[in-house]
Amino acid sequence: MKQTQSCADSLQQARLARYSPGSIKTSARYLWPLAALMLLLAVNLVLDASFFQLSFQDGRLYGSLIDILNRSAPVALLAIGMSLVIATGGIDLSVGAVMAIAGAVCANLLLQTELPLVLVIAAGLATGIAAGLINGILVSYLKIQPIVATLLLMVAGRGVAQLINQGQIVTFQRPDFAWLGTGSWLGLPLPIWLVIGMFALSQLLLRRTALGLFIEAVGCNATASRYLGINDKAIKLFVYAFAGFCAALAGMISAADIQGSDANNAGLWLELDAILAVVIGGAVLSGGRFSLLLSVIGVLIIQSLSTTIIVSGLPAKFNLLIKALVVLLVLLLQSDKFRRQLSSWLRLRPQGAEL
Amino acid sequence: MKIKRLLGATAVLVLSSSLALSSLASATTIGFSQVGSESGWRSSFSESVKQEAAARKIDLKFADAQQKQENQIRAVRGFIAQRVDAIIIAPVVETGWAPVLREAKRARIPVVIVDRNVQLNDDSLFLTRIASDFTEEGRKVARWLMQKTDGNCAIVELQGTVGATAAIDRAKGFNEVLAEYPASKIIRSQTAEFTRSKGKEVMESFLKAEQGGRNICALWAHNDEMALGAIQAIKEAGLKPGQDILVVAVDGVPDYFKAMADGEANATVELDPHLGGPAFDVIAAYLSGDKSIPKYINNTGELFSQDTAAAEYQKRTNK
Incomplete structure (x- = not known):
């Protein structure tokens, strides 16, 4: 009951966000993640004074900030897809494995055939969509719980990728494909443009058509939305296919970046980073509320954190602990209840001093 | 029936x-x-x-x-x-x-x-x-590097997965030798989890943090894969791997021999x-009937450098 209430709230909120942009309630949602991001960047500036320095080199901007954007690209793409899946109340654990499969398919096509680049890219994307459709069918038509349905592909998918690569790391020398991961356009690395393009496309699709509303409705209450005439199964199928598409794109960027497909490590555990980013962005795992922009900010927080740890020079064994603590802090700051308690606690202290 | x-x-x-x-x-x-x-x-x-x-x-x-x-x-x-x-x-x-x-x-x-x-x-x-013997591998790499640089080198280290025996022992052997050369130091060290993509990512940050790589004399990676990723990062930063920054690693995979033949990497110890x-x-x-078999047979590989890399690469890919 409480959940439907909060869903109704968030639906209301979403409508408000659409029809009265800049209302106080929505801007507060953006405040804390952005504050966390700024804080992390500030820490970097203290650690290394040249952190914000940007130079122009080899026809593109060059510097730590660009690195952060560039390195976040694969997880940002995953997070865009994951946001929609989570908005329908589902979850997709298989995106990391799908990255590996798409990378393996492209690498082998490049190595063994003379196919033009466009067809190789199309084949990679088609692989991702096919993997997404398998997930979608399992979840929407066969009614398997999303975490179980996508776990299958998470485990089996990496095996498929290893099989395609025959247990080897397949490397290729194709500057045109490598351009996807290492090239640049208008002064920015191409992966950043791909994320911007994908983000703009999804945002248009979700906010300029009814699709976004349908996805939120299905996430809030699939049965109720079916009675309203929304084809909830088709919506779910779509979001998983979309997540597969995003994962394939991310997989191709990763493969192009190192000019090779490493089936064991490509995209390993990135599904968890993507889920984390969506959660940092304030989405509810039970479905309903989501924001693509906040998810992407979540990704930037995670990546800035990784860069901070590398730059800080702390021993490697502390990496995961620090990451966990910072993420916990960000999540706590976003919790209304925690903030209320914190402020009441801060207010109590001076009063206590007067007594 | x-x-x-x-x-x-x-x-x-x-x-x-x-x-x-x-x-x-x-x-x-x-x-x-x-x-x-x-x-x-x-x-x-x-x-x-x-x-x-x-x-x-x-x-x-x-x-x-x-x-x-x-x-x-x-x-x-x-x-x-x-x-x-x-x-x-x-x-x-x-x-x-x-x-x-x-x-x-x-x-x-x-x-x-x-x-x-x-x-x-x-x-x-x-x-x-x-x-x-992983420790011996680390020692061999360090000895080669110290000889090459006359014991004066600022090194960045790409570690293997935290806690892996190969990573711990290779680092131990390398640092043992390094301790004899006070002019040399590991200036940055971070894990890149034995993978190529992480190697590239971590190296990018190292390069930024060390004046665009001008402070770095050599890269020491716990395996070839990380070194191969880092080589790409060095190239993208506009430096020449193998010259501006020396590259040493362990494993001896074919791709690394190719990099050595191309002059982009300097040395590796083969893990046979x-x-x-x-x-x-x-x-x-x-x-x-031979009963005098030792309990441990050391099979530590040789160190290969650019001199023989082209021939070794041929040998490994023709097989």
């Missing part, structure tokens, strides 16, 4: 007798329990054992454990039940081997441990262990995947 069953029975009989005949025909039957096929190195290890067995007409029973010790233990019990002449184990983990090795000993089947270590209180449970030959040698010696 009856005839069918009879036919089936005869088929089974014929099959099993032909199996028995084939195992009689070949001199020795050896069971080999492999970890899995998680990396390129592991695959070439398995491949070389199979080829070596075929060349020596050994009847090899190969079991892939898919990274699980329970599968390995089951495979070894299977080998014991089949009364093989010897067993080779490439263990997944170090602990938990005593019970199954005791069973092998009771059946009087010699066991050779290859690659990773096992922890046992009783050394008599296995014949010998054949492995590379051809463990099949030495293992079969030891078993043959033991079975023919």
Whole structure:
């Protein structure tokens, strides 16, 4: 009951966000993640004074900030897809494995055939969509719980990728494909443009058509939305296919970046980073509320954190602990209840001093 | 129906007798329990054992454990039940081997441990262990680098996965040698988890943090894959890997030999995947009555530099 209430709230909120942009309630949602991001960047500036320095080199901007954007690209793409899946109340654990499969398919096509680049890219994307459709069918038509349905592909998918690569790391020398991961356009690395393009496309699709509303409705209450005439199964199928598409794109960027497909490590555990980013962005795992922009900010927080740890020079064994603590802090700051308690606690202290 | 069953029975009989005949025909039957096929190195290890067995007409029973010790233990019990002449184990983990090795000993089947270590209180449970000494690998790399730079070098280090034996011991050996050269220092160190993409990512940050890489004299990576990723990062930063920044690593994978031949990497110590030959040698010696087999056979590979890289790359890709 409480959940439907909060869903109704968030639906209301979403409508408000659409029809009265800049209302106080929505801007507060953006405040804390952005504050966390700024804080992390500030820490970097203290650690290394040249952190914000940007130079122009080899026809593109060059510097730590660009690195952060560039390195976040694969997880940002995953997070865009994951946001929609989570908005329908589902979850997709298989995106990391799908990255590996798409990378393996492209690498082998490049190595063994003379196919033009466009067809190789199309084949990679088609692989991702096919993997997404398998997930979608399992979840929407066969009614398997999303975490179980996508776990299958998470485990089996990496095996498929290893099989395609025959247990080897397949490397290729194709500057045109490598351009996807290492090239640049208008002064920015191409992966950043791909994320911007994908983000703009999804945002248009979700906010300029009814699709976004349908996805939120299905996430809030699939049965109720079916009675309203929304084809909830088709919506779910779509979001998983979309997540597969995003994962394939991310997989191709990763493969192009190192000019090779490493089936064991490509995209390993990135599904968890993507889920984390969506959660940092304030989405509810039970479905309903989501924001693509906040998810992407979540990704930037995670990546800035990784860069901070590398730059800080702390021993490697502390990496995961620090990451966990910072993420916990960000999540706590976003919790209304925690903030209320914190402020009441801060207010109590001076009063206590007067007594 | 009856005839069918009879036919089936005869088929089974014929099959099993032909199996028995084939195992009689070949001199020795050896069971080999492999970890899995998680990396390129592991695959070439398995491949070389199979080829070596075929060349020596050994009847090899190969079991892939898919990274699980329970599968390995089951495979070894299977080998014991089949009364093989010897067993080779490439263990997944170090602990938990005593019970199954005791069973092998009771059946009087010699066991050779290859690659990773096992922890046992009783050394008599296995014949010998054949492995590379990770610490020595680190020492070899460091000695080469110190000689090359006259002991004056600011080094960045890409560590392997936190807690992995290979990472810990390689770092230990490298630092031992480095301690003798006060002018040299590791200025940055971070894990890149043995992977190419992480190697590239971490190196990018190192380059930014060290004045665009101008402060860095050499890169020391705990494996070739990370070094290969880092080489790309160095190139993208507008520097020449192998010249502006020296690159040293361990493993000796074909791609790295190519990088050395192209002048983009400087040296690597080979982690020899051809463990099949030495293992079969030891078993043959033991079975023919040699009782003076040492408990540890060091198989640390050689250091390769750019001089021989092109020829070595040819050799490795033609095979």
